[in-house]
Amino acid sequence: MKVRLNGKDIExxxxxxxxxxxxxxxxxxxxxxxxxxxxxxxKEDYANIxxxxxxxxxxxxxxxxx
Amino acid sequence: MKIYLNGRFIxxxxxxxxxxxxxxxxxxxxIVILNGFPVETSLSLKDGDTVNLIKRSEIPSDQELECxxxxxxxxxxxxxxxxxxVVVAGVGGLGSNIVVSLSRMGVGRIRFIDFDxxxxxxxxxxxxxxDQIGMxxxxxxxxxxxxxxxxINYEPIDAKIDEKNSxxxxxxxxVVIEAFDKAEEKSKLTSFMLSNLKDIPxxxxxxxxxxxxxxxxxxxxxxxxxxxxxxxxxxADVGMGLMATRVAVAANIQANLAVRIMLGDx
Numbered sequence: 279m280k281v282r283l284n285g286k287d288i289e290x291x292x293x294x295x296x297x298x299x300x301x302x303x304x305x306x307x308x309x310x311x312x313x314x315x316x317x318x319x320x321k322e323d324y325a326n327i328x329x330x331x332x333x334x335x336x337x338x339x340x341x342x343x344x
Numbered sequence: 345m346k347i348y349l350n351g352r353f354i355x356x357x358x359x360x361x362x363x364x365x366x367x368x369x370x371x372x373x374x375i376v377i378l379n380g381f382p383v384e385t386s387l388s389l390k391d392g393d394t395v396n397l398i399k400r401s402e403i404p405s406d407q408e409l410e411c412x413x414x415x416x417x418x419x420x421x422x423x424x425x426x427x428x429x430v431v432v433a434g435v436g437g438l439g440s441n442i443v444v445s446l447s448r449m450g451v452g453r454i455r456f457i458d459f460d461x462x463x464x465x466x467x468x469x470x471x472x473x474x475d476q477i478g479m480x481x482x483x484x485x486x487x488x489x490x491x492x493x494x495x496i497n498y499e500p501i502d503a504k505i506d507e508k509n510s511x512x513x514x515x516x517x518x519v520v521i522e523a524f525d526k527a528e529e530k531s532k533l534t535s536f537m538l539s540n541l542k543d544i545p546x547x548x549x550x551x552x553x554x555x556x557x558x559x560x561x562x563x564x565x566x567x568x569x570x571x572x573x574x575x576x577x578x579x580a581d582v583g584m585g586l587m588a589t590r591v592a593v594a595a596n597i598q599a600n601l602a603v604r605i606m607l608g609d610x
Binding site for chain 1: 530534576578584
């Protein structure tokens with residue numbers, strides 16, 4: 279199915295959770311902020327929320343250093 | 345006409361020149377600054393001009409000092425910044441440099457929060473000194489800031505920002521700046537800001553490690569009020585250090601962005 283990730287259309291499997299998508303993208307759940315359809319998703323919900331077709335996702339990934 | 349001379353409005357003859365003004369008010373002055381720029385030749389003054397007459401090496405009176413500190417500012421900048429407020433989360437490599445620059449700019453109220461102490465490994469990029477090793481960072485920095493610009497309301501806060509105290513510590517400021525070291529802390533604070541204080545301009549940083557091309561450090565406007573400064577890639581890691589030159593560039597991009605927001609330039 280099609281979703282929009284950081285402004286680009288991508289194809290992902292149906293019935294995958296936010297946590298699973300982060301795994302596919304090789305991103306640590308600790309270092310990201312995930313927004314779906316303009317709502318920030320609490321980290322404790324990553325394993326429960328299933329991504330729906332045409333969802334608009336923003337994944338902001340942080341690297342350390344300061 | 346009226347001009348602003350060394351921090352005071354004075355009534356003066358129309359079209360008086362800078363040289364005539366100096367001869368009349370401070371004949372021993374060797375620097376004449378007109379509207380933020382040191383002038384070498386004598387120029388005619390206009391109503392509303394700001395002029396600062398400075399004698400090198402002389403420590404001026406308290407009354408004059410505040411305005412002389414910002415006599416090289418562009419006109420109008422200081423008046424706005426003095427009424428503005430910024431809170432900086434973390435005063436390591438990014439935060440200590442950000443706060444020092446905002447102090448020099450004259451931002452009227454600056455709160456800065458950190459729980460850490462100054463360590464030897466901080467000195468390669470953070471605005472601390474060897475004789476401050478072992479001190480709480482916020483108090484060491486406060487001492488430095490008072491030596492730079494004492495005319496500011498500083499709020500050093502020795503605390504670790506967490507879910508419970510974020511709202512209390514961060515609300516009520518014109519701009520919030522994230523200046524943590526760890527990616528996890530950056531992500532937590534960003535999540536909090538975008539969920540709870542999304543109307544307040546928020547400036548975070550990611551990708552400031554190493555000594556790579558500083559032109560790769562960009563201002564990424566992720567949302568209306570959320571700016572992410574950095575190259576987004578260069579994380580601190582084994583073999584990838586954190587150093588003064590690049591960290592201070594990112595810090596001052598964050599600080600200048602905060603200034604632009606407060607001045608209404610963005």
